[in-house]
Amino acid sequence: MSPKFEQTVKLLRKLPGVGPRQAARFVLALLNKDETELRELGGAIVNLKKDIRFCPECFNISENATCAICHDPKRDNGKLLVVEKVTDLNSIERTGLYQGHYHVLGGAINPLDNMTPETLKIRQLETRAAKLTAKGPLELIIATNPSTSGEATALYIKEIFGGQPNITLTRLGRGLASGSALEYADESTLKHALESRR
Amino acid sequence: MSPKFEQTVKLLRKLPGVGPRQAARFVLALLNKDETELRELGGAIVNLKKDIRFCPECFNISENATCAICHDPKRDNGKLLVVEKVTDLNSIERTGLYQGHYHVLGGAINPLDNMTPETLKIRQLETRAAKLTAKGPLELIIATNPSTSGEATALYIKEIFGGQPNITLTRLGRGLASGSALEYADESTLKHALESRR
Incomplete structure (x- = not known):
């Protein structure tokens, strides 16, 4: 195996929920993209923290000092x-x-x-x-x-x-989720559904 | 939402099997990493095609002209x-x-x-x-x-x-996979297992 390949796989595995096979699939897919796309994605990752910050008020992501929601007078x-x-x-x-x-x-x-x-x-x-x-x-x-x-x-x-x-x-209210089926609901969900009936 | 965030999500969605939610989770995880790690990953992606090529003989990935396997006289x-x-x-x-x-x-x-x-x-x-x-x-x-x-x-x-x-x-031989159970094997697998019995 190519050490550079292995290294990129290792870096991609740090993403949440990405295992060795998925990381390898990512690298192979990236190898089939053209240079422009790689520069775009790689550049976005390198500059991520420069371009996106967390709002110091609510810790939502934000590009300015405070985020759009904290800023909104309405x-x-x-x-x-x-x-x-x-x-x-x-x-x-x-x-x-x-x-x-x-x-x-x-x-x-x-x-x-x-x-x-x-x-x-x-x-x-x-x-x-x-x-x-x-x-x-x-x-x-x-x-x-x-x-x-x-x-x-x-x-x-x-x-x-x-x-x-x-x-x-x-x-937030608890109970049956829309589109779910009562027969498959777990005990905790049914307990909440019963308690918060109206 | 931050446009830069959305843009990075969009770029990550081009990876195979990555949907909008997983891409957003990736960006948030990346935001929690330090600058060095982002430079490392982003740089690896930008330089991927410079560092890794496909072997012109067998199309395995390779860092040199021909890959280690094609190169091996044994x-x-x-x-x-x-x-x-x-x-x-x-x-x-x-x-x-x-x-x-x-x-x-x-x-x-x-x-x-x-x-x-x-x-x-x-x-x-x-x-x-x-x-x-x-x-x-x-x-x-x-x-x-x-x-x-x-x-x-x-x-x-x-x-x-x-x-x-x-x-x-x-x-390659077809049949029951190791660790699998006969009762859960599909028809095609059983057909192959019967045909290639010995």
């Missing part, structure tokens, strides 16, 4: 929705149903992955909530994933903000 | 194993059981994907086989995938070389 300052990742924020933005602000934690608490409250943007969430509650009541919407680490993070946030004056804690 | 000139992709070649090389030469077609015949005998290295295979048979008898081992397009390619090669003097055509 957004409701009384609502702060807490998500794990930028992709979660995008999913909610795409619905067009939410007009408040966001806070991106950068992950969820998971000691096995070295994700602790300190590595997440939880202190920054406290500072931000304090700033917003100074202006009026705040609804803090916890929208972490319905997974073990997401639940742990939700509990941790609840413990910090629960009982604070001017803050109402809410969570 | 390899058996009487055997030529035809594969679809470089990754297939690597899988066979890893077994350490084959000491002949290879020929990488660059895919399989599939008109829906614009893969025709003309886009594959089949003419080059003919030239190569002619060169090798001039020196002595040649075993041409067809090792395309057991898929529809792989079978079509095997048939096409058989038609070209079948009956040529000095060439023996063989194919």
Whole structure:
């Protein structure tokens, strides 16, 4: 095997969820592209951090100092929705149903992955909530994933903000997903579906 | 959303089997890497075609003029194993059981994907086989995938070389895969397993 090939495979394996076979397939596909495309992709990766930054307010990705959402005066300052990742924020933005602000934690608490409250943007969430509650009541919407680490993070946030004056804690509704089938739903989903029936 | 982010997502989607969500996850993961790592990966992609070429003999990847296998005098000139992709070649090389030469077609015949005998290295295979048979008898081992397009390619090669003097055509054995279970084997696999029983 070519050492350069192996090296590029190794670099591509650092992408999340990419194993040795997929990485090798990527390199072969890249070898079939023309120079211009390789320069485009390679250049975009080299300059990624120069071109894209994280918003210092909400930690959404941004090309300017603060992101478009934090910058928007039409957004409701009384609502702060807490998500794990930028992709979660995008999913909610795409619905067009939410007009408040966001806070991106950068992950969820998971000691096995070295994700602790300190590595997440939880202190920054406290500072931000304090700033917003100074202006009026705040609804803090916890929208972490319905997974073990997401639940742990939700509990941790609840413990910090629960009982604070001017803050109402809410969570995204749980139950059957649209398009899913009742017979294949797991116990936890059915439990939530039953509890949140109306 | 940040246009630079979207653009990088779009570029990464050109990798085989990468959808919009996985591409977005890749960009976020890359944003969490340090500048050195980004330069390393981006640089490897930009310089990929400068650093890695295809061997003009067998179309394996190579860093020199001809690849290490074609260059090796200990390899058996009487055997030529035809594969679809470089990754297939690597899988066979890893077994350490084959000491002949290879020929990488660059895919399989599939008109829906614009893969025709003309886009594959089949003419080059003919030239190569002619060169090798001039020196002595040649075993041409067809090792395309057991898929529809792989079978079509095997048939096409058989038609070209079948009956040529000095060439023996063989194919990789078919049957039950190691570690698989008879009860889950499909009809085609069982048919091959029965036919090649010994």
